[in-house]
Amino acid sequence: MVKFVETSVRDGHQSLFATRMSTEEVVELCKIYDKAGFHAIEMWGGATFDACMRFLDEDPWERLRAVKKVCKKTKLQMLFRGQNILGYRHYSDDVVDMFCKKSIENGIDIIRVFDALNDIRNLKQAVESTKKYGGECQIALSYTTSPVHTIDYYVKLAKEVQKLGADSLCIKDMAGVLLPEDAKKLVKAIKKEVKLPLELHSHCTAGVAMMSYMEAIEAGVDIVDVSLSPLSNGTAQPSTQAMAMALKGTKYDPKLNMKAIHEAEPLMTSIVEEYIEKGLLIPKSFEVNPNILTYQVPGGMLSNMIKQLHDQGAMDRYQDVLNEIPKVRKDLGYPPLVTPLSQMVGTQAVLNVLNGERYKMCAKEIRDYLHGMYGKAPARINKEVKEKIIGNDKVITCRPADLLKPEFEKLKERYKNIARSDEDVLSLALFEQVAVGFLKKKYAKEDNEADEFEMYV
Numbered sequence: 001m002v003k004f005v006e007t008s009v010r011d012g013h014q015s016l017f018a019t020r021m022s023t024e025e026v027v028e029l030c031k032i033y034d035k036a037g038f039h040a041i042e043m044w045g046g047a048t049f050d051a052c053m054r055f056l057d058e059d060p061w062e063r064l065r066a067v068k069k070v071c072k073k074t075k076l077q078m079l080f081r082g083q084n085i086l087g088y089r090h091y092s093d094d095v096v097d098m099f100c101k102k103s104i105e106n107g108i109d110i111i112r113v114f115d116a117l118n119d120i121r122n123l124k125q126a127v128e129s130t131k132k133y134g135g136e137c138q139i140a141l142s143y144t145t146s147p148v149h150t151i152d153y154y155v156k157l158a159k160e161v162q163k164l165g166a167d168s169l170c171i172k173d174m175a176g177v178l179l180p181e182d183a184k185k186l187v188k189a190i191k192k193e194v195k196l197p198l199e200l201h202s203h204c205t206a207g208v209a210m211m212s213y214m215e216a217i218e219a220g221v222d223i224v225d226v227s228l229s230p231l232s233n234g235t236a237q238p239s240t241q242a243m244a245m246a247l248k249g250t251k252y253d254p255k256l257n258m259k260a261i262h263e264a265e266p267l268m269t270s271i272v273e274e275y276i277e278k279g280l281l282i283p284k285s286f287e288v289n290p291n292i293l294t295y296q297v298p299g300g301m302l303s304n305m306i307k308q309l310h311d312q313g314a315m316d317r318y319q320d321v322l323n324e325i326p327k328v329r330k331d332l333g334y335p336p337l338v339t340p341l342s343q344m345v346g347t348q349a350v351l352n353v354l355n356g357e358r359y360k361m362c363a364k365e366i367r368d369y370l371h372g373m374y375g376k377a378p379a380r381i382n383k384e385v386k387e388k389i390i391g392n393d394k395v396i397t398c399r400p401a402d403l404l405k406p407e408f409e410k411l412k413e414r415y416k417n418i419a420r421s422d423e424d425v426l427s428l429a430l431f432e433q434v435a436v437g438f439l440k441k442k443y444a445k446e447d448n449e450a451d452e453f454e455m456y457v
């Protein structure tokens, strides 16, 4: 039997319509999902957390508690970006620890941790803390293709992950570039060397994910990530219903309660229609784009890049930028193109092409990367490029977070006039600007309501 993790209420709407599903919609769906027999429901992560406060005026912690209340049988899963937690910088170990503690206390069962560079040192604290507070820790390997990202590379990494104490392992193919034959070889090789349950996460962007899932399943993968139709395919995960039907009656049958699945369908259809009408879901997102297999560029990165070129009136340089991306990636030691590296590499490629001179201009993040602040690059960084950008500056070789002093108590002091709980402090630490506005508004409203209540008693 293969297990399914339902991703529509996290990755599904994040990939297809900028993570705008409301808590009410998420809770309604999860109420039904809880009867379906999923291994877990992925419902929390960086974009869901940010979008809750930024666009929906909702508290992400309240969403988590509300979903937990209706999910009595099914585990809740979240995506966690190693030492970045859900944000964009490295946080000190005590903040990582507090975030794991509060996530688990509020209802998360499984924390899926990954690092953009697959630098094990950036995962260590999150694994330790998840285990300490009784959570299940899954480590995801960021999947990409390059001369260094071979099957041997991933098997070696998987063995290290096992030693680190993870409960399970995931191949995280964020760009949807894992081809069926590679999926088969990779799963076989990892399963041979590592005893942990293995999960596969991919996207249909290039149109090959379902085939890769089938090959992976036959090669022994234990869990796959799927998203309920019609919030599936395109830039999201393969369809839950299609995968369940394809496996029905075989030894891999996920044995889902299809009655519950059919109950959720009309609800999902109306949600999808609502967001198409609002103009947030562009039907083009459901199209297959095999070009990403050539350029290895994730869908989200491609649309960001097109916007940058469009804003500068330079759409005629589109092909040049596409050709520049693999070169920048090579210069930087082949980082996987996942947040935040995807944005960094994309922006640098645009700068290199538009300035007519490579690395004449550089974003601060690229300098930090070259100084070792993001961790260890997968392959050697181009020496000339590095010298051009940071000269002979000292490069750190230790775990980047080792340079950070504990900061949770300081953050608590800094936000003492706004935060009313440790959860609030964490929201502020991760998305300061957004959270300040959100929490001020939230508490003003609550205080107002309390005053009104007092007037009547």
Ligand code: CO
Residues within 6 Å of the ligand: 011, 173, 174, 201, 202, 203
């Ligand atoms: Co994904």
